[in-house]
Amino acid sequence: MIQRLRLSSSAIRDAERRAAQGELARQVNHDIKNGLTPIRNVFSHMIDVARHSPDELASVLTQRQDTIESSMAYLATLSANYAKLSPVTQTxxxxxxxxxxxxxxxxxxxxxxxxxxxxxxxxxxxxxxxxxxxxxxxxxxxxxxxxxxxxxxxxxxxxxxxxxxxxxxxxxxxxxxxxxxxxxxxxxxxxxxxxxxxxxxxxxxxxxxxxxxxxxxxxxxxxxxxxxxxxxxxxxx
Missing domain, CATH: 3.30.565.10 (Histidine kinase-like ATPase, C-terminal domain)
Structure with a gap:
């Protein structure tokens, strides 16, 4: 009986750990997608401009530069925040x-x-x-x-x-x-x-x-x- 309880307790801890890891993975996936979407949209726009109005490419890039920089800053912050979840410590x-x-x-x-x-x-x-x-x-x-x-x-x-x-x-x-x-x-x-x-x-x-x-x-x-x-x-x- 005690052995079964120990196994059950261990299984519960493993399940909780997997659930936490799964939730974190979903959150990371969601946040990265959110950060990449504006960048993908900008490049899609630039490809379209390059094909149909190449003379306007430099102007469009200037207009969309803030979007790219903002998204990159978001991803950098996201990376730093998630990196804090697994630090290397020295006592x-x-x-x-x-x-x-x-x-x-x-x-x-x-x-x-x-x-x-x-x-x-x-x-x-x-x-x-x-x-x-x-x-x-x-x-x-x-x-x-x-x-x-x-x-x-x-x-x-x-x-x-x-x-x-x-x-x-x-x-x-x-x-x-x-x-x-x-x-x-x-x-x-x-x-x-x-x-x-x-x-x-x-x-x-x-x-x-x-x-x-x-x-x-x-x-x-x-x-x-x-x-x-x-x-x-x-x-x-």
């Missing part, structure tokens, strides 16, 4: 103050970001520094996108936990945006879920995966009209 001892501080500095002299570093001790974690940077970048960029001109983003690094053996390094990113409903909050880390018209729905799902891969946890506190706070906790060294 080492990382100073979270330094990594998060670098991310914040890249957005300066913006007065909309306030950074509070951990001053009690060096907040060290054993993780991939690129992953920590990507976690920070995604959370900061996400927060900046949801605030208005008078809003601000608070970024904080601290050591937390009463037990010295189980201390964590906490990264919190809070914003003064419009917040989110309970329904949105429950789905915010799902693959391809987005509330942005131009969003891919990958940013926060990637953050969650990177946090889990680093042995940490992530949570969000948010209500409509009161902004949002994302909290990442990683095992401290």
């Amino acid at each position: 080492e001892l990382c100073n979270v103050n330094t990594i998060v501080g670098t991310v914040v500095d890249e957005h300066l002299p913006s007065s909309r970001i306030r950074f509070t570093a951990c001053n009690d001790a060096e907040p060290m974690v054993l993780a991939d520094p690129v992953s920590i940077r990507r976690i920070s970048e995604n959370l900061v960029d996400n927060a900046l996108h949801v605030i208005d001109e008078s809003g601000y983003v608070d970024v904080k690094v601290e050591l937390a936990g009463d037990d010295p053996v189980e201390k964590v390094v906490r990264i919190s990113v809070s914003d003064t945006g419009s917040g989110m409903s309970a329904a949105t909050r429950d789905r915010i880390f799902e693959d391809f879920f987005t509330t942005k018209s131009d969003g891919t729905g990958l940013g926060l799902s990637i953050v969650r995966r990177l946090v889990l891969d680093s042995g940490g946890r992530i949570s969000v506190n948010s209500e409509l009209g009161s902004g949002s706070e994302f909290v990442v906790e990683l095992p401290a060294e």
Whole structure:
């Protein structure tokens, strides 16, 4: 009986994995087709012009150049986003103050970001520094996108936990945006879920995966009209 349950559990996991891979493949296929369609239409138009009005070819190319460049930029962004799903990681001892501080500095002299570093001790974690940077970048960029001109983003690094053996390094990113409903909050880390018209729905799902891969946890506190706070906790060294 136990053996059958184990086999059943394994089969379920395999089925779920195949389903997830199939969904991702369908999404990639759909997005690539969308990016290629305008380019295909432009070249079809240019071939037609070359056959019937070759003198107008240069003019038509100039007119359609923006379409080609826009589609190529879309495909490049798409490629970069999907590449984030399978990163190569290298684990080492990382100073979270330094990594998060670098991310914040890249957005300066913006007065909309306030950074509070951990001053009690060096907040060290054993993780991939690129992953920590990507976690920070995604959370900061996400927060900046949801605030208005008078809003601000608070970024904080601290050591937390009463037990010295189980201390964590906490990264919190809070914003003064419009917040989110309970329904949105429950789905915010799902693959391809987005509330942005131009969003891919990958940013926060990637953050969650990177946090889990680093042995940490992530949570969000948010209500409509009161902004949002994302909290990442990683095992401290």
